[in-house]
Amino acid sequence: MRNILLSRPTAADIETQVRKVLRGLGNPEPPLQLEDVRELLRLDRGYYSSRNDGFLREMISKLSVAGAQIIERPTLLLDAVRKFDLRALYLPDRKRILLDQSQPDAKQRWNEAHEIGHSLLPWHADLMLGDHEQSLTPGCHAQIEAEANYTAGQLLFLQERFVHAANDSVPSLSAVRDLKDDFGNTYTTTFWRYVEGAHTNLPMVGLIGAHPKRPSGTFSISRPFRYLIESPAFSAAFGGVTPAELHRAITSYCGPQRAGPLGCAELILPDNNGDPHVFFFESFSNTYDCLTLGIYRRRHSRVVGF
Known part of the structure; x- marks a missing residue:
């Protein structure tokens, strides 16, 4: 899946909403404490289990939601969880966030921030948990999810605080690892935010997917990565590069080792x-994902022999 880059007016609206929250918290130091955000916004948090159907049904039966849709269709939440394989939900009528307790704590942190993102954007309230006739088109669904993700990134990485820290380092996977520890977020979310928001004039591309030398049985060369993350500068100048081309490129240098650094090369x-x-690529495996960062170096000069 290729990341969706928001329009500048939409991004600016989101940044304004997040800036109000951070200012209300006194512009905190990293890592951001989400319980402080919930308290400020008067949000409630609960849990369900996508692995336990009985638990989910019991949780739904105990919910008293003002919205007519929930009253008329008590299984609406259950339908949504199953249809979209949801890991978190936001109920606007109750200002309540529900998290899948079967997810690891680190992922729950991102999922919670994502749902806080939905709660912060006024234009999302009418789009949450619509019935079948009002269900979102795939394009609209992808757009609002991208907006919630952008909001979560702005929150968890404290806006300009992350950008300034990222810009003070030479672009590399080691810089991403350092920022991960500083801001208390996962490697993957830090990686994503780094590619999209750091060194804005430098074309960068991030790839997240299976080990190129250890593909799964469901691997497809037409969709070799779970996520393909383009910086705005990369999207503008190199948007025509296909996922298959990128996969062949990184396969050319990656070693077979299961974990750790897999190699690097100029491509x-x-x-x-x-x-x-010319781009400099480096890849790292954390045993379940391979993360690859491609950084622009220079225009390639052809050498002409005489």
Whole structure:
């Protein structure tokens, strides 16, 4: 899945909403405490289990929600969890966030921030948990999820605080690891925020997926990555590079080791005009995902022999 880059007006609206929250918290130091955010916004948090149907049904039966949709369709939440394989929910009528307790704590942190993101954006309230006739189109659903993700990133990484820290380091996977520890978030979410928000004039691309030398049985070359994250500068100049091209490129240098650094290399990618440019790629495996960062180096100069 390729990341969706928001329009500048939409991003600016979100940044304004998040800035109000952080200012209300006294511009806190990292890592951000989400319980402080919930208290400020008067949000409630509960849990369900996607692995225990009885637990989920019991939780739903105990909910008293003012919205007519829930009263008329008590299984609406259950339907939503099953249909979209949800790991968290936000109920606007109750200002309540529900988290799947079967998820690891680190993922619950991101899921909670994502649902806080939905709660912060006024235009999302009418789109949450619509009935079948009002269900979102895939494009609209992807857009609002991208907006909630952007809001979560702005919150958890404290806006300019993260950008300034990221810009003070040389772009690399080791810089991402350091920022992960500083801001208390997962490697994957830090990686995503780094590619999208740091060194804004530098084309960068991030790839998250299976080990290129250890593909799963469901691997498809047409969709070789779970996530393909483009920086705005990369999207503008190199948006025509396909996932299959990127996969072949990183496979050329990655070693077979299961975990740790998998290798690095300078690779050539064409821009949107077909002109070649040099990128530095490095890959790292955390045993369940391979993370690859590609960083722009220079225009490729062809050597002509005489």
